[in-house]
Amino acid sequence: MTKQLHPWSRYVALGDSFTEGIGDPEPTSPGGHRGWADRVAEELSQGTEDFAYANLAVRGKLIRQISTEQIGPALALHPDLITISAGGNDVIRPGSDPDAIAVRCEDVVRRLSADGATIVLFTGADVGFSPVFRGIRGKVAIYNEHLRAIATRYDCIVADLWSLAEIQDARMWAPDRLHLNALGHHTVARLVLGALNVPNALEPSEPEPMPGTTWRQARTEDLAWARAYLVPWVLRRVRHQSSGDHVLPKRPLAGPFRQPEA
Incomplete structure (x- = not known):
């Protein structure tokens, strides 16, 4: 045992x-x-x-x-x-x-x-x-x-x-x-x-080493991030919405843990 x-x-x-x-x-x-x-x-x-x-x-x-x-x-x-x-x-x-x-x-x-x-x-x-x-x-x-x-x-x-x-x-x-x-x-x-x-x-x-980036590349990545993530976050705040609206708990009941299938 x-x-x-x-x-x-x-x-x-x-x-x-x-x-x-x-x-x-x-x-x-x-x-x-x-x-x-x-x-x-x-x-x-x-x-x-x-x-x-x-x-x-x-x-x-x-x-x-x-x-x-x-x-x-x-x-x-x-x-x-x-x-x-x-x-x-x-x-x-x-x-x-x-x-x-x-x-x-x-x-x-x-x-x-x-x-x-x-x-x-x-x-x-x-x-x-x-x-x-x-x-x-x-x-x-x-x-x-x-x-x-x-x-x-x-x-x-x-x-x-x-x-x-x-x-x-x-x-x-x-x-x-x-x-x-x-x-x-x-x-x-x-x-x-x-x-x-x-x-x-x-x-x-x-973690893997990060590739080197220029100042211009970094700013381009920042702008892309803002469009993809920051703007939607701000809009949800303005609209009094949440990313969790209509989302249910993923494991609401206490049960045996099962490892994800490979």
């Missing part, structure tokens, strides 16, 4: 596009995306009899929506392990207040902790490397300080994206510059498993 490597048997992931796995397309996975949470579930399922996994995360969700739409269904699944990444979509919005967002986050964590599950809470990544998001680096840092304090009060495990230097590299990000690519998600999965102190088979991996 295989030795169980950890104490958890029912894992539920909550959050937004980061946890849904956007940026890591996998046609054979539920919802068409894999992501770090699926990778974590795959490793946790090794040697754990009757391991069950659900992923309730939906792209574009604000922390208020995560609170109202995901906590009830999550608790109904009786998890003993919960990962929650929330507030990122709030923080990036112009004029948002990281202090107020943190108040909502603490309420989410308080409710999730009521049944004694282990909770993993994520800090936001250090976006100083990104020309697109460098301007909100201070807000992310303030929010992170709140998250660390919340984690201390509710005995949460912190998966510290801010200190994860590997993802402070454009090669770890998808073409939209907002979501991690497959390698980025793989790297986050390693971070989470390390935070949980779970032995695993995920090896560190280096």
Whole structure:
């Protein structure tokens, strides 16, 4: 009989596009995306009899929506392990207040902790490397300080994206510059498993070297990115729309983890 490597048997992931796995397309996975949470579930399922996994995360969700739409269904699944990444979509919005967002986050964590599950809470990544998001680096840092304090009060495990230097590299990000690519998600999965102190088979991996570009080529790429991703994002904000409108959770029920077919 295989030795169980950890104490958890029912894992539920909550959050937004980061946890849904956007940026890591996998046609054979539920919802068409894999992501770090699926990778974590795959490793946790090794040697754990009757391991069950659900992923309730939906792209574009604000922390208020995560609170109202995901906590009830999550608790109904009786998890003993919960990962929650929330507030990122709030923080990036112009004029948002990281202090107020943190108040909502603490309420989410308080409710999730009521049944004694282990909770993993994520800090936001250090976006100083990104020309697109460098301007909100201070807000992310303030929010992170709140998250660390919340984690201390509710005995949460912190998966510290801010200190994860590997993802402070454009090669770890998808073409939209907002979501991690497959390698980025793989790297986050390693971070989470390390935070949980779970032995695993995920090896560190280096991105391919980027080809050199001229200033003109870089600006051309920036314009193409703005047309393809920034303008649609702004239009959704103006129209009060979300990329997650009419999108359902990819794994709404806690069930056995099945690896995508090759």
